[in-house]
Amino acid sequence: MSEERGEKPNARRESGRTGFTDGVDRREFLRTVGSVGCAYGVARLVGIDDVLSASGEVEVVTALVRDDDSSDPWAVEERTTDVPARWYESVEKAIEVNEALARTSVPGYLGSAVVPGDYDEGATVSVGVSVDASSVRDILSGITDAISIEVEEFDDVSDIGRIDGIGEFDGGTDTSTYEPRFAEGVTNAQIASGVACETSSSLATLAPALYDPEEGGSYFVTASHAFDVEGTENGDRQRIADAVRDEQLSLPTQGDESVELGTVRFGHPVQDVALVDPVGPLSPPQSIDAPEPIPVRGQLTKYGLADVIARGESLEKVGAMSGHTTGDVEGMEAITCFTDPFCRRGQIRWGSEMDLVDGDSGSVSYYPDPGAPDDGALIAGFNNARTWWPGQSYVWGVAAYRITAEHGYHF
Template sequence: MERTHNEHLVHRLATLRDRIDAGMDRREFLRTLVTGGYALGVAKFLGVDDFLAAGDGEVPIVTGLVRSDPDDPWSIEERVKYVPAEWYAAVEKALELNERLARTAFTGYLGSAVVPGSYESATATVSVGVSTDAESIRETVEGLFEGVSLQMETIIDVEDIEEGPEDLEPRLAGSVSMDDVPSGVACQTAESIATLGPALYDPSSRQELFVTAEHAFAGGATPSRDQLSLPVENAETVDLGAVEYAHPTEDIAAVAPYGGTAPSNSIDSPSPARVRGQFTRLGLADLVARGEKLEKVGAVTGHTTGKIQGIDAVTCFTDDFCRYGQIRWGGEMDLTDGDSGSVSFHSDPEGEDRDVLVAGFNNARTWWPGQSYVWGVAAYKITEEHGYHF
């Protein structure tokens, strides 16, 4: 009997170990992985030893970029995990088809996301939001989705943006020191309040940067001109720095410190939290497969947790362009005005008790009937596009 595409991919993945030699050079190794069914973005992080150590029916994936030394932001190393080859094949197929769907951008397309199944199910779903008749579009695209479930949802009234509650006061920093400006508290632009994110690192310049939502600056952030400040409880507002980089598509503004205070990798959460690194795309897929939840600390709604509803999402609900590499998680009550700029995170499974890894930023929430989640750009997408990391 002829194999399906997924069965053929699983076979190629499962036999990769037999085709890898400890003495092969890097170029030959990468060529072998890509022809064996690995995405190049995944393969580049792996080494020969990772495959030679895999068990039968398993393949290695990189789940995180983590600091080996918590105090050294440049000591980044890959975190490797072994997963069932069938599950990896299903997820990679769904990611590939989600990307193809976004490129096609058919009439009525508002976005889509990949929802990995459990390791036991070895499945994945692509969830698609449309503004027109879902069934007619299903007939158009379903042929592309062999081996992947397709979930179509019709979305109406997208234009009517609801305002968040107006009676909530933002959480302010209690005090400020040279090396302790925790994330999860309010920061301030000339026009509005947002949430300060944890320290963002730029390997190309060796800069340690403050970060928040770019849309908090009216009309968009302008580098070198716009400034970010920190309201402090029972004290004067502290000027943090000037915008160094503005990325409206990802909705982040990176701010270079003036020197009086420095960014911190701590999060002002109910339990002490220290950012140790970030999840990769497949690291997020692993969290979904295990039913794990994300957390966030916003300046207005504070600490909340929620289920991951989709990864590698495409969002075309706002502006005149689509946003890629998004996370959907939690519910619309987990975010309101003033929470933008906060990050979603999860405990580091191999770190110390207070260590966490960042999943991504929180930039917006649903406001239409039938769906309820927070969305924002994933940390891996920021690294891919601009090189920054947590």
């Protein structure tokens, strides 16, 4: 990962709750009413009656799970559970509102995220803006009266906007005290994820295998931005994807041996994921090198992640530099629009900025499989960036379900 980073902007995230009256607090929880958002191209999405009228329970898919005993790792089974219908409707509407915010001309919009409450509460949308929070009240008031919208104001974003890719955010934590976690050696075809892998320009973390049902293949995976190739400074997505293709990925080991893993077949800069065609003796990893090695059984879905948040459960990760950490989930379906000339959707915000240091990009966040809590993990998403400004502290990266929806791959 790059050693460069931007200077920290000043952010105000003061506690306090206000209505539509003027106040000194810049962190505002808005119970929105009115319809002036239509002037900005956003019709009212939903009324609160749609949420309050929901009753009973709704069945949701929480995970896609592979059968370890099957000879077909590309086949997955859906795992389901029942959730309160009112909570489900609240999360659904929050997702709609969140997407609408990204499409509108909200002044100073930097990003937003959905925050599901517990099963007795409704969902919230957290919005970050670079202007006075009060100036966006009227726009937000036209979107919905069904959920709360939290507005966080960042006063100085001169160093946030349009930095050349998320790799530029690395730094901020002294990594001199960390030693890379290299694979112990190559004694058989199987290796674990969570150890260091190496590109021509940097160390990153090797992720678990991604499976491609369409082609019947599996891939080594790490962060796309770990391949710091020339000619991609303007953030053009197709140019980055083309430049990364055919770049080599290798596996350094504790014995100073380096094993070639393969070359990049697919680069997906928006999701910040690179898939590498295997060559040589090693197979893409099917486990995580946690304190107790844990096999990967599948992945969380959108509502699987929302369920984890509603129950107040934590995610875990193993990075090549910082090792094993755990943390709470701060938001899902996050949209980030200040790292490149394009917005990144379907992001997870979790943990703290201390959970990701240079070299950890490409690692995954995971959750113990409820069907086999002592013998399996479900992947939540990738970890590729972290906050670097005062007032907020979390890691972010694309959710596994977003990768599946966009490209068909699954864990």
